[in-house]
Amino acid sequence: MSELLQVTNITAGYGDGPAILDGAHLTVEPGKVHCIIGPNGAGKSTLLKAICGMLTIRKGDVVFKGKRLNGLRPDQILRAGICFVPQERALFPKMTVRENLRMGGFVLDDQRELERRIGEILERFPILKERADQQAGTMSGGQQQTLAMARTLIIKPDIVMLDEPSLGLAPKVVQEMFDIMKMMSAEGVTVLLVEQNALIGLKNSDWGVVLDLGRTLFEGPASTVLSDPRIQELYLGGKKAA
Amino acid sequence: MTDIIQILILGLALGGVIALMGSGLALVFGVMRIVNLAHPSLIIAGAYIAYWGAKLTGIDPIVMLPVAAAIMAGIGVLMYRLVFEREARNAKYSEMTVLLTFALAMIVEGVLGGLFTNTQRVTSPGYATDAFFLGDLFIPKGQLYAGLISLVIIGALSLFLKYSRLGYAIRATTQNREAAELLGVNVNLISVLAFAIGIGLAGAAGSLVSFVFSFFPAKHWEWIAMLMSVVVLGGMGSILGTVVAALLLSVIAAFVGTWVGATWSTMTFFLALFVILLIRPQGLFGEKPEMA
Numbered sequence: 413m414s415e416l417l418q419v420t421n422i423t424a425g426y427g428d429g430p431a432i433l434d435g436a437h438l439t440v441e442p443g444k445v446h447c448i449i450g451p452n453g454a455g456k457s458t459l460l461k462a463i464c465g466m467l468t469i470r471k472g473d474v475v476f477k478g479k480r481l482n483g484l485r486p487d488q489i490l491r492a493g494i495c496f497v498p499q500e501r502a503l504f505p506k507m508t509v510r511e512n513l514r515m516g517g518f519v520l521d522d523q524r525e526l527e528r529r530i531g532e533i534l535e536r537f538p539i540l541k542e543r544a545d546q547q548a549g550t551m552s553g554g555q556q557q558t559l560a561m562a563r564t565l566i567i568k569p570d571i572v573m574l575d576e577p578s579l580g581l582a583p584k585v586v587q588e589m590f591d592i593m594k595m596m597s598a599e600g601v602t603v604l605l606v607e608q609n610a611l612i613g614l615k616n617s618d619w620g621v622v623l624d625l626g627r628t629l630f631e632g633p634a635s636t637v638l639s640d641p642r643i644q645e646l647y648l649g650g651k652k653a654a
Numbered sequence: 655m656t657d658i659i660q661i662l663i664l665g666l667a668l669g670g671v672i673a674l675m676g677s678g679l680a681l682v683f684g685v686m687r688i689v690n691l692a693h694p695s696l697i698i699a700g701a702y703i704a705y706w707g708a709k710l711t712g713i714d715p716i717v718m719l720p721v722a723a724a725i726m727a728g729i730g731v732l733m734y735r736l737v738f739e740r741e742a743r744n745a746k747y748s749e750m751t752v753l754l755t756f757a758l759a760m761i762v763e764g765v766l767g768g769l770f771t772n773t774q775r776v777t778s779p780g781y782a783t784d785a786f787f788l789g790d791l792f793i794p795k796g797q798l799y800a801g802l803i804s805l806v807i808i809g810a811l812s813l814f815l816k817y818s819r820l821g822y823a824i825r826a827t828t829q830n831r832e833a834a835e836l837l838g839v840n841v842n843l844i845s846v847l848a849f850a851i852g853i854g855l856a857g858a859a860g861s862l863v864s865f866v867f868s869f870f871p872a873k874h875w876e877w878i879a880m881l882m883s884v885v886v887l888g889g890m891g892s893i894l895g896t897v898v899a900a901l902l903l904s905v906i907a908a909f910v911g912t913w914v915g916a917t918w919s920t921m922t923f924f925l926a927l928f929v930i931l932l933i934r935p936q937g938l939f940g941e942k943p944e945m946a
Contacts, residue, residue, distance in 0.1 A: 464836065487838040495836075502833030504826050515826050518819075519838035563837075 422472030424462040435627035447617035449610035455626040456606040464496040493570035501560040505549025516563035554585035669904030670801030676884040678855030684891025685848035687748040692758035694874035700860020719861040726857025727850040734849040766871035782865040800862040883927035889940025
């Protein structure tokens with residue numbers, strides 16, 4: 413297995429507070445969709461924040477394409493090829509859709525190339541093209557999430573990390589988000605997903621990671637995680653995967 | 655009718671200068687959530703730079719404007735690095751900056767008082783006491799030039815914020831600091847830059863103020879309420895709001911000053927501050943505050 417990202421027994425927390433992650437590990441393979449599940453407070457979002465440089469890693473290592481990321485700033489990690497969409501979508505509400513996309517390519521120096529890529533994204537996502545000059549804050553939750561996910565594609569990252577993309581969305585819209593995610597994966601973008609709805613998350617993923625109390629309990633193919641009776645009992649509410 | 659137009663012209667010209675005085679305050683709050691109570695004292699520091707430039711070398715205060723802006727921007731970088739940067743991630747940052755900038759205002763006042771005494775000063779270029787006449791109307795040249803230059807500077811600032819790459823980064827940081835950081839913006843660098851621009855604007859405003867108002871080190875206490883009311887009415891952090899509010903309140907103050915009495919003119923700003931906070935705390939262009 414040739415891993416793209418390797419997280420090894422990391423300890424991390426907020427400021428000087430207690431460690432939220434303590435012994436979390438993760439292996440990310442290129443081109444696959446990985447879903448992190450676990451109960452509230454397990455440290456799922458904290459793990460993504462630690463990988464993207466928003467939190468200081470106190471112990472352990474995060475290695476991406478053979479390069480250690482510990483201590484790098486979020487902008488440096490983004491330039492390395494890891495993009496993160498947090499729970500609250502991280503849009504700029506008073507900027508238009510087009511301006512938000514332009515911010516998505518902030519790290520690109522070639523402005524002509526940036527405009528070309530924005531054009532490409534607008535062609536691929538007609539709803540964004542329709543609303544290119546609308547302020548992002550005035551769009552619906554689903555449209556905002558589409559924008560947040562589409563925006564990551566501007567820099568053509570290796571890994572996109574999504575923190576609960578389905579949060580607050582109607583079921584029909586949730587499936588649209590997972591369809592976009594699958595499209596990203598089909599194009600070779602590796603996806604690392606945190607999903608509170610473990611069943612739907614795992615069903616749309618290749619690899620599952622179970623996190624609890626800040627440490628990784630289990631990781632393996634999503635189908636294996638889905639069919640494991642202990643996981644079903646503890647994290648899937650006893651539901652059997654169809 | 656002529657009286658009304660005359661008052662309107664005087665109010666608008668002065669409003670332009672007040673808009674420039676407030677725009678730096680709005681920018682610094684918008685990007686860094688710093689409620690900079692020291693801003694007016696830094697305007698006065700800028701006014702002294704223009705004053706001494708004019709007094710010692712005979713350079714026109716308008717020509718001194720870029721010099722004052724550059725010097726004050728440099729001072730802004732130092733202030734940010736020494737005072738604000740280390741606390742930037744503190745959860746109580748915004749509240750802390752009120753106390754920090756209050757202390758800074760007193761320090762700046764003390765230093766200026768020590769250096770230049772509390773004597774009232776004003777630069778006196780020829781145009782400061784001259785006027786254009788249009789029939790029965792007159793437009794004081796000093797106020798007109800200051801108002802127009804202020805609006806040109808604010809226009810240039812707006813274009814910079816709207817279209818330049820750095821402007822995008824500043825606007826993005828203003829709207830969502832964490833998101834900007836996640837998209838590759840070095841928010842610390844942007845904060846220093848925005849603070850430097852904000853204090854540079856104070857320097858630029860100081861040059862213009864030096865021939866519009868008389869000033870002395872403690873004068874900033876009069877200006878802080880005026881500027882706060884302009885920034886709060888505009889919507890904390892909104893530069894467009896600051897311009898609209900400055901023009902609006904200056905015109906109202908001009909009418910109050912003429913029809914009610916000069917003493918009540920300043921009261922317009924104080925009263926506006928109370929009314930805005932009671933009726934529409936988010937101001938004209940601000941976001942409605944979220945309920946806790």
